Amino acid sequence: MSFKIATVKGIPIHISVTFLLVFLLFAFIFAITGWPFGFRYVEPPIARYTLACLTTALFFVTLLIxxxxxxxxxSSYGAKIQSITLFFFGGISAIENPEDEKNLDPSKELNISLAGPLSNIIIGIVLLGINYFVYGSILGVADVTNWVAEGITVFTYNIPTMIFLLGTLNLLLGFFNILPIYPMDGGRVLRAWLAKRHSYEEATNTAVSIGKGFSIILAIISILAFQWWLAILALFLYISASEEGKMFKATTILEDIIVKDIMSTDVLTVDESLSLTDFITFVFQKKHPGYPVTKNGIVIGVVTVDDARFVNEAERYAFTVKDVMKEVVSVKPEDTALEAFNQMGQHAVGRVVVLDEEGKMVGLISRSDLMTAIYLKDSFKEKSKTDMNSF
Structure with a gap:
């Protein structure tokens, strides 16, 4: 779950609920950590926690950058960015059409992947440079003993600590991101480099394997050093690499499948005038959660059980499916199954209607249809490999 907070250069910026949780965690850590990595000695407490929250907010601004x-x-290379979402472990930029990423020249992908870490490294160097030239030390103060002993309470005197923290965190973030752990930026740099020498599929699979290997090494080192948070992060990165590998495999398979080959043609529909009470009964009889809604034989929307649930049970007799239906999300019979998958993801729906050139419904394709197609295609592919290896 996420909500929009701004739009930058036409790109919607979203914040995940998990992001708010980690924001509070970071602020608390900064508040209880001693100088120079926190504000533990700052009094009164309200000043301490205000500084911690402000530093956390500025740090996440650099994540957004x-x-x-x-x-x-x-975008400058032609890819259309759907949104940016800040979540628990950082942020993610969603490309509207995933095929744009696959069609990028490896050199351009390398530049895109390096842009994020380099921005953090530059921010870190600039901030630490400001501390050095303005306050006489990278840490921000020349006399550490006096700074702590006097228990400075003036808010502005703690700005050097804030700058040092932000600079250090950005440098760490920048260098950590260039580790060759896919799907982090370093992993994508590795894939771009490999893609210059091998196929995109081979490059991705190799980058995923190397990323998983580095995650295991990072986890082992973290456990031996009793750095449990880093070990948890390594586990998260391993899972992310595995999921990215599975997703790439699925999208590669879907690229080779045509919608008309896997769509359901015997599609049940409901008329726009059907009451929600009768619709619920219909659903129990037919055992499907969603149906196209028609008016005079023309599809005008799609309705699901979840749509009907928003209406109080006692009032459902007074509402029709037209009152709660969602707009039609459609693909053409000649489109790839990947296009159907992308449409489902962009519109957060579980099924799309298949319309011909004249706008007439010729079929329906659901998420389960796609998953079944992936499973079958992959199974036969693996079987073919096994049969070939047996000779």
């Missing part, structure tokens, strides 16, 4: 660097450069 990181994602914007990726997105704006990708």
């Amino acid at each position: 990181h994602e914007l660097a990726h997105s704006l450069l990708a």
